[in-house]
Amino acid sequence: MSNSTLNIIKIGGNVIDDDIQLEAFLEKFAAIPGKKILVHGGGKIATRLGSRLGVEAKLVEGRRVTDKEMLDVVTMVYAGLTNKRIVASLQKYQCDAIGLSGADGNVIKSIKRPVKDIDYGYVGDILVDSVNVPAIKKFLEAGFTPVFSAITHNGNGQLLNTNADTIASALSTSLSGLYDVSLIYCFEKNGVLSDVLDDNSVIETIAMEQFENYKANGIISEGMIPKLQNAFDAINKGVKSVYIGNATNLHLFQQQKFGTRLIIK
Amino acid sequence: MSNSTLNIIKIGGNVIDDDIQLEAFLEKFAAIPGKKILVHGGGKIATRLGSRLGVEAKLVEGRRVTDKEMLDVVTMVYAGLTNKRIVASLQKYQCDAIGLSGADGNVIKSIKRPVKDIDYGYVGDILVDSVNVPAIKKFLEAGFTPVFSAITHNGNGQLLNTNADTIASALSTSLSGLYDVSLIYCFEKNGVLSDVLDDNSVIETIAMEQFENYKANGIISEGMIPKLQNAFDAINKGVKSVYIGNATNLHLFQQQKFGTRLIIK
Numbered sequence: 029m030s031n032s033t034l035n036i037i038k039i040g041g042n043v044i045d046d047d048i049q050l051e052a053f054l055e056k057f058a059a060i061p062g063k064k065i066l067v068h069g070g071g072k073i074a075t076r077l078g079s080r081l082g083v084e085a086k087l088v089e090g091r092r093v094t095d096k097e098m099l100d101v102v103t104m105v106y107a108g109l110t111n112k113r114i115v116a117s118l119q120k121y122q123c124d125a126i127g128l129s130g131a132d133g134n135v136i137k138s139i140k141r142p143v144k145d146i147d148y149g150y151v152g153d154i155l156v157d158s159v160n161v162p163a164i165k166k167f168l169e170a171g172f173t174p175v176f177s178a179i180t181h182n183g184n185g186q187l188l189n190t191n192a193d194t195i196a197s198a199l200s201t202s203l204s205g206l207y208d209v210s211l212i213y214c215f216e217k218n219g220v221l222s223d224v225l226d227d228n229s230v231i232e233t234i235a236m237e238q239f240e241n242y243k244a245n246g247i248i249s250e251g252m253i254p255k256l257q258n259a260f261d262a263i264n265k266g267v268k269s270v271y272i273g274n275a276t277n278l279h280l281f282q283q284q285k286f287g288t289r290l291i292i293k
Numbered sequence: 294m295s296n297s298t299l300n301i302i303k304i305g306g307n308v309i310d311d312d313i314q315l316e317a318f319l320e321k322f323a324a325i326p327g328k329k330i331l332v333h334g335g336g337k338i339a340t341r342l343g344s345r346l347g348v349e350a351k352l353v354e355g356r357r358v359t360d361k362e363m364l365d366v367v368t369m370v371y372a373g374l375t376n377k378r379i380v381a382s383l384q385k386y387q388c389d390a391i392g393l394s395g396a397d398g399n400v401i402k403s404i405k406r407p408v409k410d411i412d413y414g415y416v417g418d419i420l421v422d423s424v425n426v427p428a429i430k431k432f433l434e435a436g437f438t439p440v441f442s443a444i445t446h447n448g449n450g451q452l453l454n455t456n457a458d459t460i461a462s463a464l465s466t467s468l469s470g471l472y473d474v475s476l477i478y479c480f481e482k483n484g485v486l487s488d489v490l491d492d493n494s495v496i497e498t499i500a501m502e503q504f505e506n507y508k509a510n511g512i513i514s515e516g517m518i519p520k521l522q523n524a525f526d527a528i529n530k531g532v533k534s535v536y537i538g539n540a541t542n543l544h545l546f547q548q549q550k551f552g553t554r555l556i557i558k
Contacts, residue, residue, distance in 0.1 A: 077369075081345055100374055104342075108373015109365055112444060112452055116396040120450040126398045131381040132391045133437055166435050172398055179377060185385040187377055 034168070034207035035064040035281075038196035042216040043275040044071030044110060051117060053214065056278040058121030063168050063207065065199060066125070067176045068114060069192040074098075074105040088146050090250075094189040099150040102189050103129075106177040115175055126172045130180030131187065133163040136195065138180040138188050152180040152188025154195065159202035197258040204266035211267050212286070213255060214275035219287035220256070224249055230273075235293045236260050259290050299433070299472035300329040300546075303461035307481040308540040309336030309375060316382060318479065321543040323386030328433050328472065330464060331390070332441045333379060334457035339370040353411050355515075359454040364415040367454050368394075371442040380440055391437045395445030396452065398428040401460065403445040403453050417445040417453025419460065424467035462523040469531035476532050477551070478520060479540035484552035485521070489514055495538075500558045501525050524555050 037057060043049045057066060075085045078101045086093040094102065111127040118125035130136030130152070136159055138152030158180075167174050176199070178192035193213070200211040219230035234242070239256055242248040248256065259270040273287015280286045302322060308314045322331060340350045343366045351358040359367065376392040383390035395401030395417070401424055403417030423445075432439050441464070443457035458478070465476040484495035499507070504521055507513040513521065524535040538552015545551045 077346075081342075103377055104369035104373040106373075107377045108369040108371075112368055112372045112394050112396055115394070116446040116452050117450045119396055119399050119446060119448060124399060125396075127394070127396070129377050129380070129392070131377055131384055134384050134389060170431050170435070181381040181384060183384060185382045187381050 031206060031208045033062050034203060034209050035060055035062070035212060036067065036196055036200045036203070036209060037064065037212045037214060037278070038067045038069075038192060039214045039275055040069035040071070040192055042071070043214065044069060045073065049276065050114075053275045053278060054114060054117045055121050058118055058123035059279070060282065063173075065164075065168075065174045065176065066114070066118075067178075067192055067196040067199065068106075068110060069178055070102060070106040070110055073110065074102045077101055077105055088148075092148075092151075092189070093146070094149040094151050096150065099187060099189055103179055103187055107179045111175060111177040118173065118175070123173050124171055125175045126167060127175045127177065128167075129177050129187070130158075130190070130195075133160065133167070134181075134183070135160045135163050135174075136176075136180045136190075136198070137183045138190055139182060140186070140188060150186070150188050152182065152190040154180070154190065154198045159198055161202050161206065164199070164203065165206060193255055193258050197262045200262045200267045200270075201265040204268070209267045211259065211262055211270045212278075212281060213259065213270070213272040214278060215272070217274060218277070219273045220248065220252060222247055231288050233289045233291055235291050236263075237293060239290075256290065263290060263292055296471060296473045298327050299468060299474050300325055300327070300477060301332065301461055301465045301468070301474060302329065302477045302479060302543070303332045303334075303457060304479045304540055305334035305336070305457055307336070308479065309334060310338065314541065315379075318540045318543060319379060319382045320386050323383055323388035324544070325547065328438075330429075330433075330439045330441065331379070331383075332443075332457055332461040332464065333371075333375060334443055335367060335371040335375055338375065339367045342366055342370055353413075357413075357416075357454070358411070359414040359416050361415065364452060364454055368444055368452055372444045376440060376442040383438065383440070388438050389436055390440045391432060392440045392442065393432075394442050394452070395423075395455070395460075398425065398432070399446075399448070400425045400428050400439075401441075401445045401455070401463070402448045403455055404447060405451070405453060415451070415453050417447065417455040419445070419455065419463045424463050426467050426471065429464070429468065430471060458520055458523050462527045465527045465532045465535075466530040469527075469533070474532045476524065476527055476535045477543075477546060478524065478535070478537040479543060480537070481539065483539045483542070484537055485513065485517060487512055496553050498554045498556055500556050501528075502558060504555075521555065528555060528557055 223229040
């Protein structure tokens, strides 16, 4: 008997910041049948709220450094405002969503990133056993659609800011033993582009070997590399398929016409 | 066969605002055996955050008026910062907490308070069928401890600010058909006091008739009246017992030495 299908969809970037786009996306997400999980980033709302409060976002090598005040800001925005707005919208579309941080049901336990050259502050790294598979299975089997914000905890009372792409990838990997998992990264572009200036230059499939070439040639740009690396890691660890494409095209996913598909070879 | 016991505990007021008191309370809450639910208000964090953002709390007849900006503030603080901090702390004490707004799992659906003399803005009123008993039962039977923030939704995508005492009361009433429910209001005083200036003047039991007398005599002060009214409503609707007392004494609850006990007669 084959496993049942589980679609894990990550939404981030500009879509979160645009109420109309987000609403349209959520309606499409709600329409996907079967078991599914949504993972969302925080968009620019946290940065803007931080600015209004005099808490400035610090970036080191493109990574957000999270001090105590910024942790409060992202907890408020990611796990509070954004997560609950998304959940309330999904309920409107008859999708029985339940919003989760990693602390809720102890679903994702992380460790504070060890300090080497950079102290990232209250940033949580995901380990191989971070995902509480039995707890998430309970939610899925009870008919709920988990909606994960990018906040985790260390099991000792400390909340931690965690990369949402990594959460999506870790969930996919960990749940691939129980379900046939597809991981779908939604963002504001139509897929991985061979020409960043041409939105129609979507690369339909990328095998891992090609990814190495694209990186070497500079065709795949810097911001995309960790996203794709996460995706290939997931495939290597048992995720059935990974897609990356435009949130506004999510309705095309079931017709297999969505964005770039990543494959082993 | 008797129903199993369910303790529904409401925490609010100064305890939420004091990290050390809150932590001590949560450790005691976690130690209570069996099925339990925590309902929390937001304390003054929301008001302070609002002030920093230039969003001032408006009070009309002692009730908070919630405009769109203030709704965002309370959603961030109640459902985000406070709720997730509490959940992460409870996990530390081996209590498998899961934080919920009314939108999560559609557990509490409210209606925007109708405008009569006052437009309360984005405030949700609880109706007799607001509580989704089957959903909450799923969480309890799966071994989770639900932690409710005072945010609900209208089922049509709109989040609403809702009085936490009312949520605790509505949960107690609605779940009393399935469980033997005790409702415990925790706050910063030792119980209902016969002399507001004397913390040791705790009234051990109050029957409903006495409550009417205390109100008429002015012994029970204004802020306490809606709290007790909610409590007696709950008893009238099937809740087994209602207690009101000091959060720091929660460990005495199981010895039946906690605060004021409200009874029918």
